[in-house]
Amino acid sequence: MSRTVLIVDDAIFMRTMIADILKGADFEVVGEASSGAEAVEKYKELKPDLVTMDIVMPDMGGIDAVREIVKFDPDARILMCSAMGQQGLVVEAIQAGARDFVVKPFQPSRVLEAVQRLLG
Amino acid sequence: MSQQQKYAELFAAEAREHLAEMGRALVALEEEPGDQASLDAVFRSVHTIKGMAAAMGYDVPTRLAHNIESVLDELRSGRRNVGAEVVDLLLEASDLLEGAVEATVAGKTPADPSSAIQRLVLWRLADDGEAQQPPPETGAPAQPSPEYEAQRVAAPTSRRSDSSRLRVDIRRLDALMNLMGELMILRGELKALADQLGAESLQDAVERAGRFIGEMQAHVVESRMVPVWQIFDRFPRLVRDASRSVGKEIDLEITGKQLELDRSLLDAISDPLVHLLRNAVDHGIEPAEERERAGKPRVGRIELAAQRERSRLVITIRDDGRGIDREGVIEKARREGLLRDGEEPTDQTLFRIMARPGFSTAAQITTLSGRGVGLDVVETTIRGLGGSVGFRSEPGAGTSFRLDLPLTLAILRALIVEVDGQVYALPATFTRESFEVEETAVEQAHGQEWVHWAGERVPLTRLRTLFTGGEANGSSKDGGGFLNLVGLEYGESRMAISVDQFLGEEEIVIKPFDPPRGAVPVFSGAIVRPDGQPALVLDVGNLS
Numbered sequence: 001m002s003r004t005v006l007i008v009d010d011a012i013f014m015r016t017m018i019a020d021i022l023k024g025a026d027f028e029v030v031g032e033a034s035s036g037a038e039a040v041e042k043y044k045e046l047k048p049d050l051v052t053m054d055i056v057m058p059d060m061g062g063i064d065a066v067r068e069i070v071k072f073d074p075d076a077r078i079l080m081c082s083a084m085g086q087q088g089l090v091v092e093a094i095q096a097g098a099r100d101f102v103v104k105p106f107q108p109s110r111v112l113e114a115v116q117r118l119l120g
Numbered sequence: 121m122s123q124q125q126k127y128a129e130l131f132a133a134e135a136r137e138h139l140a141e142m143g144r145a146l147v148a149l150e151e152e153p154g155d156q157a158s159l160d161a162v163f164r165s166v167h168t169i170k171g172m173a174a175a176m177g178y179d180v181p182t183r184l185a186h187n188i189e190s191v192l193d194e195l196r197s198g199r200r201n202v203g204a205e206v207v208d209l210l211l212e213a214s215d216l217l218e219g220a221v222e223a224t225v226a227g228k229t230p231a232d233p234s235s236a237i238q239r240l241v242l243w244r245l246a247d248d249g250e251a252q253q254p255p256p257e258t259g260a261p262a263q264p265s266p267e268y269e270a271q272r273v274a275a276p277t278s279r280r281s282d283s284s285r286l287r288v289d290i291r292r293l294d295a296l297m298n299l300m301g302e303l304m305i306l307r308g309e310l311k312a313l314a315d316q317l318g319a320e321s322l323q324d325a326v327e328r329a330g331r332f333i334g335e336m337q338a339h340v341v342e343s344r345m346v347p348v349w350q351i352f353d354r355f356p357r358l359v360r361d362a363s364r365s366v367g368k369e370i371d372l373e374i375t376g377k378q379l380e381l382d383r384s385l386l387d388a389i390s391d392p393l394v395h396l397l398r399n400a401v402d403h404g405i406e407p408a409e410e411r412e413r414a415g416k417p418r419v420g421r422i423e424l425a426a427q428r429e430r431s432r433l434v435i436t437i438r439d440d441g442r443g444i445d446r447e448g449v450i451e452k453a454r455r456e457g458l459l460r461d462g463e464e465p466t467d468q469t470l471f472r473i474m475a476r477p478g479f480s481t482a483a484q485i486t487t488l489s490g491r492g493v494g495l496d497v498v499e500t501t502i503r504g505l506g507g508s509v510g511f512r513s514e515p516g517a518g519t520s521f522r523l524d525l526p527l528t529l530a531i532l533r534a535l536i537v538e539v540d541g542q543v544y545a546l547p548a549t550f551t552r553e554s555f556e557v558e559e560t561a562v563e564q565a566h567g568q569e570w571v572h573w574a575g576e577r578v579p580l581t582r583l584r585t586l587f588t589g590g591e592a593n594g595s596s597k598d599g600g601g602f603l604n605l606v607g608l609e610y611g612e613s614r615m616a617i618s619v620d621q622f623l624g625e626e627e628i629v630i631k632p633f634d635p636p637r638g639a640v641p642v643f644s645g646a647i648v649r650p651d652g653q654p655a656l657v658l659d660v661g662n663l664s
Contacts, residue, residue, distance in 0.1 A: 010164070010168060010169065011134055011168045011172055012134055013127065013130040013134045013172045014168075014171060014172065014175070016126070016127070016130055017127065017175060017626035018597050020123065056158075056163070056167045056168070057164070058161070058164055083170065083171050083174075096437060103476070104171045104174060104175060105171070105176075105177075106175065107173040
């Protein structure tokens with residue numbers, strides 16, 4: 001059975017790219033969100049197996065969204081998608097409850113590796 | 121379209137939005153240097169562009185965006201204050217970034233960004249810069265690990281594809297379509313030849329071949345159809361950004377986005393739609409306070425609807441705003457001699473006036489829709505595609521535009537007529553009926569001839585007079601006292617034109633056409649007729 005994923009990024013471009021990578025590995029993209037606030041809302045509604053989370057977004061950033069989601073579901077599996085040079089923020093996100101991170105620009109194999117590790 | 125191409129297009133569309141947002145926020149920041157929200161908005165936009173550009177392997181935009189972001193970091197962390205100097209620097213850098221994005225998207229080499237990057241780095245190192253600044257950085261982002269290099273060239277290359285679908289390069293379909301057009305013409309020629317020879321078995325074979333060609337044409341046309349959401353889906357974001365930048369609250373409702381249109385038509389109407397939407401945001405919808413005073417809901421509303429009407433697609437853009445400044449337009453039109461005193465124009469006439477190149481009331485010019493295309497370009501574009509623009513505006517209740525488009529570009533039905541020994545084609549999209557009137561029934565008023573058609577008095581244009589440039593009384597060739605007329609409907613306006621004779625209806629394939637200098641500007645293209653002779657296609661919208 002394919003696993004469900006919620007993709008959070010304010011850029012359609014990035015969401016499309018992540019969706020393409022994950023669909024190729026038998027994931028079902030059940031939802032997309034373009035802000036932290038929307039991500040929290042969608043998570044509660046969809047309870048996906050996995051969330052990919054951008055950090056810099058309008059209307060609640062990714063780290064606050066992680067906090068909110070983990071408050072709701074301590075078992076939430078969230079993969080941070082950070083850009084170059086955001087190591088400080090990644091550490092903060094992990095402390096907030098994210099499980100792992102990948103760095104943009106993505107290499108599909110790295111994303112899939114991280115995802116497998118996270119769900120394994 | 122390849123996956124890479126899909127990403128490239130997504131990148132172009134989204135990067136442009138972010139560049140626009142960035143420009144807006146930078147200007148806001150200049151006005152109010154302490155505005156954290158604008159600073160954050162600039163940062164988010166440039167950050168997003170950087171991420172996307174890096175994923176695409178677009179080196180120059182990535183480096184520029186990265187260095188802009190580093191400057192913004194200084195400002196956001198409060199280590200440095202926003203001042204005129206840095207805003208100038210950022211505006212200049214964002215222009216360069218825009219140039220780099222556009223060049224890259226167009227497949228060109230962007231201008232060398234080194235000096236701009238150097239200035240950005242120097243700013244960070246300058247005066248009150250803390251001593252613990254990292255070393256100057258001019259190249260790739262802060263950690264140029266080998267991994268970065270590897271990652272930025274790696275884009276996803278494969279995806280399990282839905283086996284019942286296939287992506288095809290549009291150029292292949294264009295080639296097919298062109299050949300299809302030639303085949304249609306040949307079908308006409310064959311039929312004419314077979315009829316001429318009168319050989320029944322040949323006529324029969326030609327007839328059957330003709331049916332297959334017709335069916336094939338339908339399939340080729342269909343294979344080029346794409347759902348309009350491919351461009352409509354960009355609009356919520358556009359309207360949101362545009363309305364935010366003018367401080368209005370607007371809901372955009374989209375319907376019918378699954379309907380399909382020829383790919384090349386869809387591409388061509390994108391800019392006109394953007395312009396009309398921006399117009400609605402800018403001039404149509406009132407600020408919330410004004411709406412409340414007028415007893416309307418605070419939040420303005422724009423409807424974008426696609427509808428199928430027979431063999432046409434009708435796209436409507438309707439806002440519930442204040443309507444156009446009717447008096448302003450009329451006054452200006454009178455001053456410019458486009459309207460006589462006391463003449464009450466219809467909405468459609470008003471639109472024609474507003475769509476004249478260079479015509480705009482002062483209130484129409486704002487930074488947002490002042491850029492890019494104007495109503496004249498909207499009209500010319502839609503008409504060039506064989507479509508028409510309808511316009512309606514009610515004071516206080518809103519404005520609507522109706523774009524009436526053929527579903528497909530290349531092949532259409534046309535009425536073939538003869539004027540002064542020359543053959544012309546009138547696209548059937550606009551012709552309603554042909555009829556005759558007696559020469560004596562023609563009326564004179566306002567320096568113009570009129571005839572009665574379907575219970576209405578409509579202006580008459582004599583093509584013969586128009587083409588020969590004089591001969592005001594040149595009625596039909598033999599002067600038999602009757603006029604052969606074609607009733608045309610264009611948007612909401614109707615008119616009649618007189619021709620010498622009707623030659624019948626044909627399926628025509630329009631070829632692009634460069635009118636000779638000084639030609640009467642009423643032709644939109646040329647066709648080749650079944651007998652191999654060329655004929656000009658009349659641009660109905662320009663006749664009126």
